[in-house]
Amino acid sequence: xxxxxxxxxxxxxxxxxxxxxxxxxxxxxxxxxxxxxxxxxxxxxxxxxxxxxxxxxxxxxxxxxxxxxxxxxxxxxxxxxxxxxxxxxxxxxxxxxxxxxxxxxxxx
Numbered sequence: 326x327x328x329x330x331x332x333x334x335x336x337x338x339x340x341x342x343x344x345x346x347x348x349x350x351x352x353x354x355x356x357x358x359x360x361x362x363x364x365x366x367x368x369x370x371x372x373x374x375x376x377x378x379x380x381x382x383x384x385x386x387x388x389x390x391x392x393x394x395x396x397x398x399x400x401x402x403x404x405x406x407x408x409x410x411x412x413x414x415x416x417x418x419x420x421x422x423x424x425x426x427x428x429x430x431x432x433x
Contacts, residue, residue, distance in 0.1 A: 340361050
């Protein structure tokens with residue numbers, strides 16, 4: 326986790342970040358995920374998202390986000406990728422908090 330400088334780097338490594346398609350005046354609204362990163366991590370993330378969809382935990386922020394996207398009529402791959410992206414960003418923040426608290430405890 327320490328090798329990623331920011332949360333966007335982690336989502337890019339997983340390949341669930343939105344791609345870029347801009348050319349001069351043309352800007353696409355819907356762009357597929359980059360899929361540049363680890364296919365094994367991406368598969369694991371999709372399995373986690375599938376488990377969330379099947380369990381339907383009401384208090385989980387990632388499930389609430391995916392359910393909102395699904396209610397908006399987004400396609401399956403879109404809300405699964407968005408959920409994986411959100412999961413990674415939350416995970417990155419919690420791990421960074423833990424590591425900084427651990428470093429503080431060692432300095433005391």
